[in-house]
Amino acid sequence: RNQTSTLTPDRLRRLEAIGMSWSRKPVTDDEKWLTRYYFKLVNLQHHYNITDVSEHYSKHRGLAKWVKDQKDEYDKYMRSGEGVMTPWRQQLLESIDLAQMRTNIASGRISNNEG
Numbered sequence: 001r002n003q004t005s006t007l008t009p010d011r012l013r014r015l016e017a018i019g020m021s022w023s024r025k026p027v028t029d030d031e032k033w034l035t036r037y038y039f040k041l042v043n044l045q046h047h048y049n050i051t052d053v054s055e056h057y058s059k060h061r062g063l064a065k066w067v068k069d070q071k072d073e074y075d076k077y078m079r080s081g082e083g084v085m086t087p088w089r090q091q092l093l094e095s096i097d098l099a100q101m102r103t104n105i106a107s108g109r110i111s112n113n114e115g
Helices: 009-017 029-048 058-080 087-095
Strands: 102-105 108-111
Touching: 029 058, 029 087, 058 087
Parallel strands: none
Antiparallel strands: 102 108
């Protein structure tokens, strides 16, 4: 493409300072976390009003495991401050009310705060 960029050097510097990647594929763990799972979960929530991400839906199988893993990591982080959870991820998960998400994993129903 031979289009003139409107991206100024200052804007480029600021974007790179917050971790902007110019690669088409996710590069960092946070980029993978966002693009592979978090954005899919947010999309399901907002477009389809789904909070039960169940393994028996073949489209959501990996997402159900990810939600369960995030709940486990979130709980560990809140109890001890340990694990792979970061304050940034914690805030994003709280913004979508992860504690209310339900998942079905083959061994049985696994969920936090189910009523």
